[in-house]
Amino acid sequence: xxxxxxxxxxxxxxxxxxxxxxxxxxxxxxxxxxxxxxxxxxxxxxxxxxxxxxxxxxxxxxxxxxxxxxxxxxxxxxxxxxxxxxxxxxxxxxxxxxxxxxxxxxxxxxxxxxxxxxxxxxxxxxxxxxxxxxxxxxxxxxxxxxxxxxxxxxxxxxxxxxxxxxxxxxxxxxxxxxxxxxxxxxxxxxxxxxxxxxxxxxxxxxxxxxxxxxxxxxxxxxxxxxxxxxxxxxxxxxxxxxxxxxxxxxxxxxxxxxxxxxxxxxxxxxxxxxxxxxxxxxxxxxxxxxxxxxxxxxxxxxxxxxxxxxxxxxxxxxxxxxxxxxxxxxxxxxxxxxxxxxxxxxxxxxxxxxxxxxxxxxxxxxxxxxxxxxxxxxxxxxxxxxxxxxxxxxxxxxxxxxxxxxxxx
Amino acid sequence: xxxxxxxxxxxxxxxxxxxxxxxxxxxxxxxxxxxxxxxxxxxxxxxxxxxxxxxxxxxxxxxxxxxxxxxxxxxxxxxxxxxxxxxxxxxxxxxxxxxxxxxxxxxxxxxxxxxxxxxxxxxxxxxxxxxxxxxxxxxxxx
Numbered sequence: 352x353x354x355x356x357x358x359x360x361x362x363x364x365x366x367x368x369x370x371x372x373x374x375x376x377x378x379x380x381x382x383x384x385x386x387x388x389x390x391x392x393x394x395x396x397x398x399x400x401x402x403x404x405x406x407x408x409x410x411x412x413x414x415x416x417x418x419x420x421x422x423x424x425x426x427x428x429x430x431x432x433x434x435x436x437x438x439x440x441x442x443x444x445x446x447x448x449x450x451x452x453x454x455x456x457x458x459x460x461x462x463x464x465x466x467x468x469x470x471x472x473x474x475x476x477x478x479x480x481x482x483x484x485x486x487x488x489x490x491x492x493x494x495x496x497x498x499x500x501x502x503x504x505x506x507x508x509x510x511x512x513x514x515x516x517x518x519x520x521x522x523x524x525x526x527x528x529x530x531x532x533x534x535x536x537x538x539x540x541x542x543x544x545x546x547x548x549x550x551x552x553x554x555x556x557x558x559x560x561x562x563x564x565x566x567x568x569x570x571x572x573x574x575x576x577x578x579x580x581x582x583x584x585x586x587x588x589x590x591x592x593x594x595x596x597x598x599x600x601x602x603x604x605x606x607x608x609x610x611x612x613x614x615x616x617x618x619x620x621x622x623x624x625x626x627x628x629x630x631x632x633x634x635x636x637x638x639x640x641x642x643x644x645x646x647x648x649x650x651x652x653x654x655x656x657x658x659x660x661x662x663x664x665x666x667x668x669x670x671x672x673x674x675x676x677x678x679x680x681x682x683x684x685x686x687x688x689x690x691x692x693x694x695x696x697x698x699x700x701x702x703x704x705x706x707x708x709x710x711x712x713x714x715x716x717x718x719x720x721x722x723x724x725x726x727x728x729x730x731x732x733x734x735x736x737x738x739x740x741x742x743x744x745x746x747x748x749x750x751x752x753x754x755x756x757x758x759x760x
Numbered sequence: 761x762x763x764x765x766x767x768x769x770x771x772x773x774x775x776x777x778x779x780x781x782x783x784x785x786x787x788x789x790x791x792x793x794x795x796x797x798x799x800x801x802x803x804x805x806x807x808x809x810x811x812x813x814x815x816x817x818x819x820x821x822x823x824x825x826x827x828x829x830x831x832x833x834x835x836x837x838x839x840x841x842x843x844x845x846x847x848x849x850x851x852x853x854x855x856x857x858x859x860x861x862x863x864x865x866x867x868x869x870x871x872x873x874x875x876x877x878x879x880x881x882x883x884x885x886x887x888x889x890x891x892x893x894x895x896x897x898x899x900x901x902x
Contacts, residue, residue, distance in 0.1 A: 691776075692824075693799075693822060693824060695798045695799070695825075696823045696825070699766070699881075699884065700767075710798065711799050712799045725801060725821045726798065754763055754767045755772050755775070755776075756767070756773060756775070756776060
């Protein structure tokens with residue numbers, strides 16, 4: 352049994368048949384360790400108040416909780432300053448913030464925005480909207496059939512016209528880790544800013560935004576053992592300072608007069624409205640938990656699990672892996688199709704064996720189109736998964752086609 | 761809900777049936793139906809003559825449930841006046857919503873009754889209803 356499993360109450364719950372869930376949908380969201388649940392409860396039991404406002408001790412405690420979570424995230428990401436860490440409600444909001452604030456202000460007619468074709472809709476649709484509003488153009492970095500960005504594509508597509516490049520550090524469809532350093536370096540070479548969607552990478556590998564040189568880096572708490580409703584945007588201080596606010600209202604102003612206002616310094620400028628302090632506290636506890644395990648250990652554990660999963664899936668008749676069938680530059684996200692079985696049926700049939708996988712297009716329509724698949728099943732692992740989960744997946748998959756009536760005629 | 765109540769022989773056979781999966785030569789109406797979250801993406805083609813649906817074809821791709829529902833629907837509506845097809849769509853959707861439960865009333869849906877249990881599986885309801893909603897939209901265009 353996996354030694355971390357005991358820390359995750361949901362994963363220990365047996366169903367009426369005594370079966371544990373084989374939870375393999377970690378790219379969608381992750382389960383929470385008791386330490387995170389306790390930290391959130393403790394915040395509400397001892398420190399809850401509106402931060403940055405009251406003159407009383409309790410408000411000070413809430414402010415301290417929020418600001419120490421910010422410092423925790425800063426250290427986790429290797430960001431130079433805590434002021435460069437903005438709390439949002441999700442990675443989607445983080446990316447929309449960059450699009451609406453930076454994109455709408457600094458992109459001009461004729462400018463090019465370069466995206467990886469493998470982007471999640473949250474790092475694609477906001478740029479379509481900005482491009483349309485500003486008269487800019489979208490161009491794409493295309494991939495080979497395993498989802499890897501084609502050689503030469505970075506130099507060819509990121510040119511003097513490029514003003515912004517947006518790409519995921521790792522793909523939520525194929526698990527490919529993109530050559531993000533090369534993409535960022537090329538963007539800077541031509542004077543463009545680089546927006547990195549770190550939603551799938553930050554939970555699974557050590558990330559150092561300063562070493563990467565990313566201008567913006569977005570992530571989501573609930574995909575790294577933290578609560579839902581909290582996202583993070585890292586942005587270089589100079590860029591954040593030059594950008595207009597995103598949400599206007601309380602807690603983000605300096606002076607407000609009848610006709611005009613001035614705004615708070617970063618990061619408060621981008622944090623209009625009461626923040627999800629309980630959520631930030633949960634994220635902080637999640638980072639503590641991840642650090643106690645060690646990001647390198649997590650990466651190694653997932654590497655071994657992915658190797659085992661690829662091996663077991665190769666043994667399932669009529670199964671095809673969508674994405675790289677090897678371990679190099681990938682995370683533990685594996686998409687696949689089963690001949691003659693729609694992914695939605697596969698997921699329903701696996702569910703009957705208490706195995707949770709995702710099915711569908713994974714919010715990446717243009718990428719699915721590019722790969723020539725309608726939908727896939729996706730199994731994704733985390734630190735609490737074990738070979739036993741993979742064995743259950745592989746065995747259950749072998750029975751899927753029979754449920755759908757194949758092999759009966 | 762047990763898998764054996766969902767993937768019955770009737771459903772899996774209709775799900776794999778090729779009978780209505782050929783494009784029509786001169787469709788009078790073509791309507792696309794999509795379930796954005798799961799990737800069901802179908803296209804319904806109808807040839808209508810004098811208010812009667814002469815041929816129905818279902819193209820595209822989808823799960824066994826949506827494909828079975830589509831195949832059953834195509835078989836049911838061929839040869840029927842459009843008003844009749846609309847009524848059957850309302851009856852099918854009523855069955856899924858559990859508004860219509862009377863067996864005699866549902867008899868008209870023939871093998872479509874095999875999908876009645878899907879109402880106990882919220883995650884799959886939209887798979888079963890997709891072809892019928894698409895039919896309703898197609899008929900509005902005629």
